[in-house]
Amino acid sequence: MLPFAPAMRLCPTLATALSLTLLGCGSEPVVQPTAALDREALLDPTACAACHPNHYAEWSGSMHAYAADDPVFLAMNARGQRETGGALGSFCVKCHAPLAVRLGLTTDGSNLAQLPQKLKGVTCFFCHSVDEVGGAHDAPLRLATDGVLRGEIADPLGDAAHASTYSPLHDRDRAASATLCGSCHDIVTPGGAHLERTYEEWQASVFAQQSKGLACGQCHMDGRDDVASTVSGSPARRVHAHDFPGVDVALSPFARSAEQAALVQAQLDTRTLQAALCVKQVPGGAAIEVVLDNVGAGHGFPSGATQDRRAWVEVRAWAGATLVYQSGVVPDDQPVAGLADPDLWLVRDCIFDAAGKQVTTFWTTTSYESNQLPAAVTSDASDPAFYRTHVAWTYPRRPTGAATTPTIAEPDRVTMRVRMRPIDHEVLGELVATGDLDPAVAARVRTFDLASTVLEWTPAAATIHYQDGADLVDCVSRGLPGGRSATPAPTHTRCGP
Ligand code: HEC
Ligand code: HEC
Ligand code: HEC
Ligand code: HEC
Ligand code: HEC
Numbered sequence: 001m002l003p004f005a006p007a008m009r010l011c012p013t014l015a016t017a018l019s020l021t022l023l024g025c026g027s028e029p030v031v032q033p034t035a036a037l038d039r040e041a042l043l044d045p046t047a048c049a050a051c052h053p054n055h056y057a058e059w060s061g062s063m064h065a066y067a068a069d070d071p072v073f074l075a076m077n078a079r080g081q082r083e084t085g086g087a088l089g090s091f092c093v094k095c096h097a098p099l100a101v102r103l104g105l106t107t108d109g110s111n112l113a114q115l116p117q118k119l120k121g122v123t124c125f126f127c128h129s130v131d132e133v134g135g136a137h138d139a140p141l142r143l144a145t146d147g148v149l150r151g152e153i154a155d156p157l158g159d160a161a162h163a164s165t166y167s168p169l170h171d172r173d174r175a176a177s178a179t180l181c182g183s184c185h186d187i188v189t190p191g192g193a194h195l196e197r198t199y200e201e202w203q204a205s206v207f208a209q210q211s212k213g214l215a216c217g218q219c220h221m222d223g224r225d226d227v228a229s230t231v232s233g234s235p236a237r238r239v240h241a242h243d244f245p246g247v248d249v250a251l252s253p254f255a256r257s258a259e260q261a262a263l264v265q266a267q268l269d270t271r272t273l274q275a276a277l278c279v280k281q282v283p284g285g286a287a288i289e290v291v292l293d294n295v296g297a298g299h300g301f302p303s304g305a306t307q308d309r310r311a312w313v314e315v316r317a318w319a320g321a322t323l324v325y326q327s328g329v330v331p332d333d334q335p336v337a338g339l340a341d342p343d344l345w346l347v348r349d350c351i352f353d354a355a356g357k358q359v360t361t362f363w364t365t366t367s368y369e370s371n372q373l374p375a376a377v378t379s380d381a382s383d384p385a386f387y388r389t390h391v392a393w394t395y396p397r398r399p400t401g402a403a404t405t406p407t408i409a410e411p412d413r414v415t416m417r418v419r420m421r422p423i424d425h426e427v428l429g430e431l432v433a434t435g436d437l438d439p440a441v442a443a444r445v446r447t448f449d450l451a452s453t454v455l456e457w458t459p460a461a462a463t464i465h466y467q468d469g470a471d472l473v474d475c476v477s478r479g480l481p482g483g484r485s486a487t488p489a490p491t492h493t494r495c496g497p
Pocket of ligand 3: 181245
């Protein structure tokens with residue numbers, strides 16, 4: 001028994017679930033724990049639910065809980081193991097089922113279906129036991145063996161279920177906490193490509209700066225005032241959301257799918273991009289300019305599995321009832337890459353194998369090319385680097401080799417929106433073709449529209465007017481001061497859309 005074990009009030013069923021001894025169960029049941037959760041029990045997220053029901057419910061709907069059940073993960077890992085003759089080994093599962101690997105229960109993820117659920121995914125015990133981070137990628141995390149759970153609370157209530165201690169790795173107010181998240185959210189492939197770079201991107205951003213920085217948890221674990229446990233006597237504290245919305249959503253039936261999708265949508269709608277939409281009068285007609293700024297993500301947009309993500313801009317222009325121009329109009333059931341649209345602004349990473357061939361198999365990747373929207377590097381508007389994140393794209397594009405840029409008929413209405421797919425049909429279609437993925441799962445690809453980028457331009461709605469050389473420019477915008485100081489968007493040179 002741990003010191004300072006408090007008397008607790010619990011219902012008998014909970015007491016049974018926790019193997020506690022009931023001291024009195026009349027009108028005033030008082031429950032006195034007899035023993036701390038042993039190591040076996042500590043491994044099981046459901047054992048935490050009794051005292052941390054909100055943390056458990058939120059985590060259950062997170063991609064961390066889903067990481068080893070994700071059918072796309074299972075399909076990619078199975079294909080990777082087969083196509084490398086097993087050489088991939090524990091590379092994938094060491095992040096997607098880290099406890100199972102450390103307990104020696106899986107070496108390649110092929111037996112995940114036979115393992116107890118409590119060992120799958122990125123679990124409570126795993127995160128809360130980390131006591132040292134040994135590097136910046138591929139999960140070099142050391143787990144404490146003392147059974148003490150680490151968190152940000154410096155004065156945890158004496159508690160009978162487990163010992164607790166403060167850890168800067170688990171305190172979103174400390175930059176050190178980004179190393180815990182970052183070590184998994186940063187992948188170097190067996191072939192040496194720095195394929196997923198969320199942590200590296202964050203480190204180079206304004207958000208990693210000492211004085212005014214924001215660690216991952218500041219944006220991904222919203223705080224609220226509540227109790228950290230339901231054990232009586234738990235004081236009011238700042239507690240932190242555990243649903244970890246990013247951009248990805250479960251494609252198979254999963255706890256709290258609807259809540260997860262709503263959180264992702266809200267984050268994309270209000271916390272990610274700002275946009276401006278401009279029409280420029282040029283000799284012979286008009287041109288359209290779109291400016292995007294990744295103001296909200298503490299890393300590139302999209303980040304992480306950017307090779308599977310597709311973010312693109314849809315633009316449509318009318319003169320009266322006539323559609324005079326469009327780009328990025330993609331039917332929901334079609335891959336973006338299938339579009340015959342030379343003007344398309346598509347943001348993604350392309351990945352290549354050792355022979356220079358473009359692939360979707362990230363375990364064979366040795367190099368990549370990215371045109372991500374960068375993260376902010378300064379909040380000082382007088383610094384020229386400030387405008388590096390104002391990224392612009394002009395429509396129509398000048399075809400390669402052409403001497404002049406085409407123009408469009410002058411529009412009286414133009415609309416735009418940024419659309420995003422966490423994973424595209426093209427990537428899932430390959431896994432279906434190799435027999436690794438159920439086509440019903442692949443059919444659930446989701447397309448999000450980012451509300452902050454849904455803009456409609458008309459001459460009357462334009463609020464920003466300026467002159468670019470001899471050309472007049474009129475813009476509508478959400479938050480952005482127009483295209484004047486924008487940087488042309490990076491384009492791919494080694495891959496098409
Ligand atoms: C019988 C109740 C009970 C159970 C079961 C329980 N906890 Fe706790 N836990 C507490 C109490 C009480 C606190 C202290 C709350 C406070 O001080 O506000 C706490 C605190 C914590 C903290 C914060 C530690 C710190 O110092 O920041 C973490 C992390 C934590 N628990 C994780 C877990 C995990 C993971 C499980 C499941 C393996 C679990 N708990 C199971 C009661 C419990
Ligand atoms: C991906 C890693 C990760 C996982 C998985 C995780 N946590 Fe946490 N948890 C954290 C971090 C980081 C904090 C500290 C947040 C802060 O204050 O900076 C935290 C804080 C807590 C706290 C302290 C109170 C609070 O809300 O700040 C409790 C209790 C807790 N977690 C319980 C759990 C339980 C129970 C589970 C599983 C159901 C779980 N955690 C899963 C990372 C994780
Ligand atoms: C043990 C490795 C590991 C650690 C530590 C970890 N994560 Fe994750 N995280 C993952 C994996 C694996 C997934 C994706 C699972 C999937 O989609 O199959 C994920 C998913 C996510 C997502 C959702 C991504 C999306 O595309 O929607 C967010 C956001 C996230 N993690 C944030 C964090 C934060 C913040 C921390 C630190 C508090 C953290 N993670 C710590 C492995 C980890
Ligand atoms: C300033 C706020 C902020 C900070 C700091 C931040 N993020 Fe994010 N993150 C976001 C927003 C907003 C999104 C959604 C837009 C996007 O996809 O980039 C996001 C998306 C993600 C995703 C989904 C992947 C994707 O395609 O973009 C992951 C994973 C993630 N963040 C992990 C992290 C990790 C790990 C850190 C710390 C190293 C971190 N984030 C720091 C705001 C932040
Ligand atoms: C260093 C830790 C790490 C390793 C190694 C790793 N993953 Fe992941 N995986 C993650 C994280 C973190 C995410 C969330 C990425 C994001 O949203 O940015 C993720 C997301 C995913 C996803 C869902 C997102 C998507 O669309 O791709 C799949 C599928 C996946 N991983 C498959 C694999 C496979 C297969 C391997 C091995 C070839 C692997 N992972 C190796 C950490 C890892």
